[in-house]
Amino acid sequence: MKIGILGSGTVGQQLGIGFIRLGYDVKMGTRDKSKLDEWIKNNNGSIGSFEEAAKFGEVIVLATAGSGTENAINLAKKENFENKIVVDVTNPLDHSTMPPGLTSSFGNSEGERIQRLLPKSKVVKAFNTISAYIMCNPKREEGDPDLFICGNDEGKEFVTKIAKEWGWKNVYDLGDLSNAYWLETFAMLWIVYGFKNNHWTHAFKLLKK
Secondary structure, three states, X not given: OEEEEEOOOHHHHHXXXXXXXXXXXXXXXXXXXXXXXXXXXXXXXXXEOHHHHHHHOOEEEEOOOHHHHHHHHHHHOHHHHOOOEEXXXXXXXXXXXXXXXXXXXXXXXXXXXXXXXXOOOXXXXXXXXXXXXXXXXXXXXXXXXXXXXEEOOOHHHHHHHHHHHHOOOEEEXXXXXXXXXXXXXXXXXXXXXXXXXXXXXXXXXXXXX
């Protein structure tokens, strides 16, 4: 299967490595190919524009900064997303303060906005509440964290399958995409803790007993 990743920052690069490790064919979409000079030297993937990556991918991953997501979709051309699973890893943040603040609201989450922009796509919110460096390698010294996802359709089955192959033991489906807001607020808990403690490899575990 072919995976198109929009975004050449740490999140996109780490997810690209994770997909390649599982045998997927990956094309990284970027506006600045020089950002991926080291990545392409060490990984068996390819690089293109946002449009080329979106056209290439049977599944598309949005790993852009939240503020740039809509522009990235427009550059990639909306028709290239039609009838495809779109994995939304973004967090809509206002970086004018530190720690940054959340710009989404209930009923108007980034995940829902993306679905409205791409009505013919299968949008799944996932991997936005953890460090890029453990998305594809979740095992921690203290145990196994849990992953939370949401979406409207069978795209969640693909994300769950991938997560399990990366080592996530528990993937919790929170329901339809209206719950993307809660995942985005949950990401703020992760971010605030990180800024307060200068610690960025933490993750969360749901204890049920």
